[in-house]
Amino acid sequence: xxxxxxxxxxxxxxxKNDSAFAALKDINIDIKHGESVAIxxxxxxxxxxxxxxxxxxxxxxxxxxxxxxxKSSKLxxxxxxxxxxxxxxFVFQQFFLNANNTVLDNVILPxxxxxxxxxxxxxxxxxxxxxxxxxxxxxxxxxxxxGGEKQRVVIARALINNPSIIFADEPTGNLDSVTGxxxxxxxxxxxxxKNITLIIVTHDHELAGRCGRQIRMKDGMIVxxxx
Amino acid sequence: xxxxxxxxxxTSNMFRSKVRTGLTILAIFIGAFTITLTVGISSGVTxxxxxxxxxxxxKNVLIIRRKVEVNMSNVLKKYEPDxxxxxxxxxxxxxxxxxxxxxxxxxxxxxxxxxxxxxxxxSYISGTNGDKYQVATQPFIDGSQFELITGKLVSGKDAQSExxxxxxxxxxxxxxxxxxxxxxxxxxxxxxPAGVMKTVSAVITGVQQESLITQGGVFVNIPLxxxxxxxxxxxxxxxxxxxxxGVTAEFDSALSKDEVKTIKxxxxxxxxxxxxxxxxxxxIKQIIDAITYVLIFFGCIALLAxxxxxxxxxxxxxxxxxxxxxxxxxxxxxxxxxFLLFSVEAMMLGFWGSLLGALAAIGVGRIAxxxxxxxxxxxxxxxxxxxxxxxxxxxxxxxxxxxAFLAGTLPSRRAANxxxxxxxxxx
Numbered sequence: 001x002x003x004x005x006x007x008x009x010x011x012x013x014x015x016k017n018d019s020a021f022a023a024l025k026d027i028n029i030d031i032k033h034g035e036s037v038a039i040x041x042x043x044x045x046x047x048x049x050x051x052x053x054x055x056x057x058x059x060x061x062x063x064x065x066x067x068x069x070x071k072s073s074k075l076x077x078x079x080x081x082x083x084x085x086x087x088x089x090f091v092f093q094q095f096f097l098n099a100n101n102t103v104l105d106n107v108i109l110p111x112x113x114x115x116x117x118x119x120x121x122x123x124x125x126x127x128x129x130x131x132x133x134x135x136x137x138x139x140x141x142x143x144x145x146x147g148g149e150k151q152r153v154v155i156a157r158a159l160i161n162n163p164s165i166i167f168a169d170e171p172t173g174n175l176d177s178v179t180g181x182x183x184x185x186x187x188x189x190x191x192x193x194k195n196i197t198l199i200i201v202t203h204d205h206e207l208a209g210r211c212g213r214q215i216r217m218k219d220g221m222i223v224x225x226x227x
Numbered sequence: 228x229x230x231x232x233x234x235x236x237x238t239s240n241m242f243r244s245k246v247r248t249g250l251t252i253l254a255i256f257i258g259a260f261t262i263t264l265t266v267g268i269s270s271g272v273t274x275x276x277x278x279x280x281x282x283x284x285x286k287n288v289l290i291i292r293r294k295v296e297v298n299m300s301n302v303l304k305k306y307e308p309d310x311x312x313x314x315x316x317x318x319x320x321x322x323x324x325x326x327x328x329x330x331x332x333x334x335x336x337x338x339x340x341x342x343x344x345x346x347x348x349x350s351y352i353s354g355t356n357g358d359k360y361q362v363a364t365q366p367f368i369d370g371s372q373f374e375l376i377t378g379k380l381v382s383g384k385d386a387q388s389e390x391x392x393x394x395x396x397x398x399x400x401x402x403x404x405x406x407x408x409x410x411x412x413x414x415x416x417x418x419x420p421a422g423v424m425k426t427v428s429a430v431i432t433g434v435q436q437e438s439l440i441t442q443g444g445v446f447v448n449i450p451l452x453x454x455x456x457x458x459x460x461x462x463x464x465x466x467x468x469x470x471x472x473g474v475t476a477e478f479d480s481a482l483s484k485d486e487v488k489t490i491k492x493x494x495x496x497x498x499x500x501x502x503x504x505x506x507x508x509x510x511i512k513q514i515i516d517a518i519t520y521v522l523i524f525f526g527c528i529a530l531l532a533x534x535x536x537x538x539x540x541x542x543x544x545x546x547x548x549x550x551x552x553x554x555x556x557x558x559x560x561x562x563x564x565x566f567l568l569f570s571v572e573a574m575m576l577g578f579w580g581s582l583l584g585a586l587a588a589i590g591v592g593r594i595a596x597x598x599x600x601x602x603x604x605x606x607x608x609x610x611x612x613x614x615x616x617x618x619x620x621x622x623x624x625x626x627x628x629x630x631a632f633l634a635g636t637l638p639s640r641r642a643a644n645x646x647x648x649x650x651x652x653x654x
């Protein structure tokens with residue numbers, strides 16, 4: 001299988017000179033297409049920093065990130081923007097929905113950014129909402145949804161561009177165990193049925209256990225999963 | 228993101244905080260209202276004045292008077308036989324021209340058709356019904372043109388006595404309508420120096436519209452002027468009879484402004500002040516312009532304050548929407564689009580504020596026009612107090628939007644430069 005995300009001797013250092021702090025030290029990872037990977041570790045272990053780098057939201061101090069065979073250091077800012085818009089889906093612990101907009105408006109945001117016309121994006125938005133069984137709530141205000149529903153909206157938003165990778169940062173962190181279970185099911189069925197690569201940052205062992213592979217981090221280094 | 232989506236998003240973002248947006252728009256409204264109304268009034272008055280000048284038409288006529296310097300000081304001055312007294316009271320009398328002045332003026336090159344204007348003061352005018360009214364007359368200079376309501380202009384030299392009647396006098400003199408007055412005869416009463424009242428009759432050839440230039444006076448043609456003068460100075464010595472308030476003269480209308488100025492300067496050196504009708508109206512124009520500039524300046528101060536309001540509003544908006552901006556940037560929205568999203572919002576504030584301000588100013592202007600034309604401008608038909616050319620209003624809206632855009636660049640830049648990770652972490 002092809003590698004979708006590759007990382008070679010990645011370092012991330014915050015600050016300079018005396019106050020320099022190495023958040024990531026010599027990270028090497030290779031994630032294949034269709035894999036489900038959990039990045040686990042305590043807070044401060046560098047797992048979030050790693051995810052931000054993999055998602056091209058941040059730049060490494062040195063080392064190389066290779067997405068679909070392309071070196072990120074060779075990509076322009078615009079190319080990175082397009083890559084994030086078209087290839088990546090994001091699921092956040094705090095949802096980040098626009099409370100006053102409708103559910104549908106929230107879901108179609110990536111398509112709006114991509115410059116896709118209103119008719120097409122609304123049709124695709126409804127399709128994505130149907131995929132997470134929220135089609136009937138398309139015109140509700142995002143604020144009026146329950147936590148579980150909100151996270152399903154976020155997943156619909158992450159899905160709408162038919163991404164090749166979904167980055168999920170503590171996707172069940174704000175949910176009770178029953179609704180959390182449901183979100184997990186949706187995510188893993190996407191991984192299985194649509195062959196979307198899943199990269200989940202979590203410290204929930206149960207969730208991590210359902211992933212095909214676990215990358216365990218400690219003090220900015222990978223201690224288990226891949227060297 | 229498409230431009231249409233940016234505009235619609237910016238619009239809906241603008242109305243997210245209605246009170247704040249409303250107050251910002253109100254601030255812009257005040258500035259735009261002041262400026263639009265000022266420009267409207269200025270444009271109305273200027274248009275009217277221009278119309279007046281073009282009505283007179285005799286753009287190539289110079290009105291030449293004595294240059295008088297009034298001595299306002301209390302310093303005692305020695306009497307000198309050759310020098311005219313220049314105390315304030317004597318100034319009016321000494322401002323009159325005599326035959327030697329006229330002769331001197333006539334030597335001026337590039338001028339022709341000189342006519343020395345004497346002041347004629349008939350005692351009354353009366354029409355078909357015999358009622359007598361006070362009257363002021365002015366000689367009609369050949370080449371002048373007036374907007375007539377009806378009839379035609381008086382003829383020049385060697386004709387019968389003819390007049391142009393201002394429309395306000397028509398009914399008082401006993402005519403049923405403007406058209407009715409044409410061809411009818413009126414009578415002027417004028418006293419000789421000895422106090423004997425004599426009459427001269429004249430035919431009405433036209434009825435003229437009231438205007439700043441006619442000033443309610445009756446225009447008499449040269450033959451009538453001559454007759455009236457003959458009675459007014461009957462038996463008077465030449466020094467008294469040959470006094471003139473000014474000399475009119477024509478210059479070639481092909482002359483450039485600079486060439487006309489040369490003529491004026493040359494006359495000024497001889498002690499005479501020469502003005503065209505345009506110059507005389509120009510003084511009014513200058514005053515109007517000065518008032519306009521002051522009011523526009525105030526309007527600009529209001530706009531400056533309003534633009535600080537825009538900066539403030541947008542900074543708050545950027546602050547509130549930090550996470551949203553972070554999310555959009557994470558999802559691949561480019562910096563320039565984020566910048567545009569907020570700049571467009573700023574321009575929208577400017578657009579709505581200035582549009583509403585301009586519309587309100589136009590509304591107020593219309594009401595003021597109606598009130599004015601029924602009251603203090605009643606005697607000046609054709610004078611719209613305010614006038615709002617579409618181009619001016621569009622320019623005002625455009626400039627306000629530009630100011631709003633510039634004010635918005637600061638907050639917009641802050642939004643565009645946000646780091647998505649920091650923004651998403653922001654509490």
